[in-house]
Amino acid sequence: MTTALPVTFDDVRDAAARLKGIAHRTPVLTSRTLNALVGAEVFIKCENFQRIGAFKFRGAYNAAAQLPPEQLAKGIAAYSSGNHAQATALAARELGTSAVILMPEDAPQSKKEATVGYGAEVVTYDRYTQDRTALGEALAAERGLALIPPYDHPHVIAGQGTAALELLEETEELDTLIAPVGGGGLLAGSAITAKTLYPGIHVAGVEPDTGDDTKRSLEAGERITIPVPRTLADGQALPTPGEITFAINQQLVDGIALVSDDEIRSAMRFAFERLKIVLEPSGATALAALLAGHIDNRPRRIGIIASGGNIDTQRFTDIING
Structure with missing residues (x-):
């Protein structure tokens, strides 16, 4: 069915x-x-x-662009091993707002640096012992940010x-x-x-x-x-x-x-x-x-x-x- x-x-x-x-x-x-x-x-x-x-820029921008203006102005958050991090950071920059990204400690350094280069703040976590979804939701709630998940x-x-x-x-x-x-x-x-x-x-x-x-x-x-x-x-x-x-x-x-x-x-x-x-x-x-x-x-x-x-x-x- x-x-x-x-x-x-x-x-x-x-x-x-x-x-x-x-x-x-x-x-x-x-x-x-x-x-x-x-x-x-x-x-x-x-x-x-x-x-x-x-490809991640497609989804991140499509989601961020549909946020209400008052929420977009407060900023957006995401969690990602790298590509969604960069995508969300760039989407935020394109839309004139800020981004905070939760990334694994062992994410490739080039992806971390690129995310920061697009203007985002990066917060790290241990992907093998910590729940990134729970951490990301808590981070977004604490700072009043709109959370854009990487896929769901x-x-x-x-x-x-x-x-x-x-x-x-x-x-x-x-x-x-x-x-x-x-x-x-x-x-x-x-x-x-x-x-x-x-x-x-x-x-x-x-x-x-x-x-x-x-x-x-x-x-x-x-x-x-x-x-x-x-x-x-x-x-x-x-x-x-x-x-x-x-x-x-x-x-x-x-x-x-x-x-x-x-x-x-x-x-x-x-x-x-x-x-x-x-x-x-x-x-x-x-x-x-x-x-x-x-x-x-x-x-x-x-x-x-x-x-x-x-x-x-x-x-x-x-x-x-x-």
């Missing part, structure tokens, strides 16, 4: 109109080498070229869905759409968009094999909590899916593929050497699943969302060199 979804395709279209001229319309890349390797026509939506270097919010999900909308506007019908899944906002927004435009499309999520909370949850029919995973894909190192995102993905997503750190590393190397783009680990998981043969059906036309490229030179070099 299906139930009404908390986010609709109309919400995604409204977000696209709100983001027009604010977010980048990122390029779609093709490669004959990649097509030959996987035996299909592949289209890569390069969100590593989005503002702040990742209808306006954030609708904003993320605009990446898939742009991809499908350019490519038209695809057999399969592959997107990374952490908390599930990008996958949920992508699934809403793809299934509305092309009901027969196969929508697949990808997560690291040490952080398979979404796969386990979908198989169990309820949200499962696992220990905070240790993975190269820090943007997907989450213990449980979002409540809203899970409700959407449970209805619309056809499957979840898992990738190892070695497969992520190989995909990052392939993207750099053969596609001439830089992807961070979380941004490479969808490509990794395709290259490693983890997408079950045999599609002819495949869309991939390369979700981000926020990584410093030293870490990128360390990862691709193993």
Whole structure:
């Protein structure tokens, strides 16, 4: 039995109109080498070229722009391992307000510095022993700020869905759409968009094999909590899916593929050497699943969302060199 979804395709279209001229319309890349390797026509939506270097700006701005003026003036808060932090900081700057961001102590230093560079205040916590949601809610309440969560919010999900909308506007019908899944906002927004435009499309999520909370949850029919995973894909190192995102993905997503750190590393190397783009680990998981043969059906036309490229030179070099 299906139930009404908390986010609709109309919400995604409204977000696209709100983001027009604010977010980048990122390029779609093709490669004959990649097509030959996987035996299909592949289209890569390069969100590593989005503002702040990742898709997260879409959702953060869409949510912040809809706050009442009096609340926006007080400022906004967020919790994030990096990309949503930068996205919220930039959205605040664009909208003329302030931001306070809760980030893990072990978040990449480059992401912390970029967040501060956009004008935000950063407060740190231990992701392995502290509950970031509770901390973030307490911080926002204490300072009177509007909290914009990284994925579990209808306006954030609708904003993320605009990446898939742009991809499908350019490519038209695809057999399969592959997107990374952490908390599930990008996958949920992508699934809403793809299934509305092309009901027969196969929508697949990808997560690291040490952080398979979404796969386990979908198989169990309820949200499962696992220990905070240790993975190269820090943007997907989450213990449980979002409540809203899970409700959407449970209805619309056809499957979840898992990738190892070695497969992520190989995909990052392939993207750099053969596609001439830089992807961070979380941004490479969808490509990794395709290259490693983890997408079950045999599609002819495949869309991939390369979700981000926020990584410093030293870490990128360390990862691709193993």
